[in-house]
Amino acid sequence: MMKLHGAMISPNVRKAIIGFNIKGVEFEANNIVPGPDLKKPEYLAINPLGLIPALQDGDLTVGDSNIILQYLDEKYPEHPLMPEDPRDRAECRWIAEYAGSALFPLCFVVFRQNFVGPNFFKEPTDQALVDETVNEKLPPVLDYLEARTPDIGFLFGADLTIADISVLAMLITAAYGSYSVDGTRWPKLAAFVSRGLEHPAVAQALQAEKQMVEMIRAAGQN
Amino acid sequence: MMKLHGAMISPNVRKAIIGFNIKGVEFEANNIVPGPDLKKPEYLAINPLGLIPALQDGDLTVGDSNIILQYLDEKYPEHPLMPEDPRDRAECRWIAEYAGSALFPLCFVVFRQNFVGPNFFKEPTDQALVDETVNEKLPPVLDYLEARTPDIGFLFGADLTIADISVLAMLITAAYGSYSVDGTRWPKLAAFVSRGLEHPAVAQALQAEKQMVEMIRAAGQN
Structure with missing residues (x-):
């Protein structure tokens, strides 16, 4: 295994x-x-x-x-995680890379400052850092992704690719820090996230990490 | 185009x-x-x-x-840049990633401190930084690569893959900073670099960048 x-x-x-x-x-x-x-x-x-x-x-x-x-x-070629066309594959890898390089550090700030920091490490939230992250740094990244998000389905069709998985995984981290994509400003991306969270493979992953999340939350109560 | x-x-x-x-x-x-x-x-x-x-x-x-x-x-599938087997492909991507994450910043220090800094920016070399990079930081990275380098050919067979290209491109940058892999300590890697530099596609790239290199060297004479 x-x-x-x-x-x-x-x-x-x-x-x-x-x-x-x-x-x-x-x-x-x-x-x-x-x-x-x-x-x-x-x-x-x-x-x-x-x-x-x-x-x-x-x-x-x-x-x-x-x-x-x-x-x-x-x-395991069944249930492909990559589109087929070379151009789509390049863009798929690129969005996955972009999510890791641009979205990850910002989502991590929110996660750390609003969730793990105060609950687990008993550190106060750096509100100025959170505000700068949410109000200044995240918007252009979400704009870039919004422009690449379709009205239906996922980024390259009906199922999740490595690009979708990358974007969703980062935004889930931000969500633990009480951040969610504003559907009035980024309507396609917000709807994409909702669809993604309902995907069985994503829901199953969230279920598996629930215990760790609850443990961190519970630490905050003590 | x-x-x-x-x-x-x-x-x-x-x-x-x-x-x-x-x-x-x-x-x-x-x-x-x-x-x-x-x-x-x-x-x-x-x-x-x-x-x-x-x-x-x-x-x-x-x-x-x-x-x-x-x-x-x-x-352009002719002259493939990736091996065929899924395990080899994963390792090929990983060595390319490793070269970018571990080797690149160290090679860049040597390039900057020994070549571009003194010649182009007229800044003195930070010899302590160069010594630490060459004597402490590069050796474990080269050890890791040495263990994955074959006696003949390239990392995944007879021709260059993205892994080979990544390792070679970084070590060329270090070579402009007068650093070369010590063949007594890393014999397979040093021989691999020699073979790589002789590859027509690499030689052609070096030829194309020669003018820029000479321009930086010439700046150092003024």
């Missing part, structure tokens, strides 16, 4: 889990949490970048959520 | 150029240089991450050298 390393509440690990769910393939989870454990020699032997997720399949070991998703897609 | 944005002396632009050379496809070059120009609205409309390279093919516009190489590979 393949082994997936990384805390399932991490957006990049969530991406891989959604991929496994779409393919209907079971995996063994090693719920390693970001922090000093990722810089230990044991983990650096798995992913020398010290990042999550990483996937082990026999003697193959790779990191990077987009690479893991493409590996799953090429190993 | 496709348009490639980015200074050809940048390692990530070099990667795309080597891909074009392997495919035997012509392109129009927009030699935009890293710096403030990448943050202007005109360029952000091409690549919202403000990074080079970016590729325009009609109404398709994508960034990221690995995505550009895979697009070229899927648009």
Whole structure:
């Protein structure tokens, strides 16, 4: 059985889990949490970048959520995670990359400042940072995505691709920090997120991480 | 004709150029240089991450050298840039990613401190930074690559893949900063680099960037 390393509440690990769910393939989870454990020699032997997720399949070991998703897609061709046309494939990879580079750090700020920080680390929210993130930095990123979101279905047709999974996984992280896409300003993207959350593979991933989310929330009550 | 944005002396632009050379496809070059120009609205409309390279093919516009190489590979299947087996493909993408994340910043330090800084910007070399980069940070990265380098041919067979192109492009950047892989410590990798530099597509890329390199060297004489 393949082994997936990384805390399932991490957006990049969530991406891989959604991929496994779409393919209907079971995996063994090693719920390693970001922090000093990722810089230990044991983990650096798995992913020398010290990042999550990483996937082990026999003697193959790779990191990077987009690479893991493409590996799953090429190993299990049913329920494709990539469009077929070369142009669409390039744009699909690019949106996945853009979500990781532009959307991820902003969603993580909201997640950290509004959710994990106050609840788990008992740190006050840096409201100025949250305001700047939500009011100045996120809007152009959402504008870019809105322009690429269709009225129906997903970004490249009827089912989820690595681009959809990437965008959704990041916005779920922001949602834990009480941020949701404003449907009056980004109507297509907001509707896309609603459709995405209802997708069985996404719903299944959210169900699996619920316990960890509740644990963090409960820490805030103490 | 496709348009490639980015200074050809940048390692990530070099990667795309080597891909074009392997495919035997012509392109129009927009030699935009890293710096403030990448943050202007005109360029952000091409690549919202403000990074080079970016590729325009009609109404398709994508960034990221690995995505550009895979697009070229899927648009022009002859002279493949990817292995066939799903496991090899995953590892190929991963080594390309690793070269970009782990090798690139270190090679860039050497390039900047030993070549562009003193020659073009007339800034003294930060020798402590160079020593730390060369003596402490590069060795584990080269160890990782050495363990994956075969005695003959390239990383996944007889011809260059996106992984080979990524590793070579970064080490060429370091070579401008007078750094070369020590063949007594990393014999397979050093021999691989020698073979790579002799590859016609790589030699052609180096020839094309020669003028820019000489211009920077000449600036150092004034």
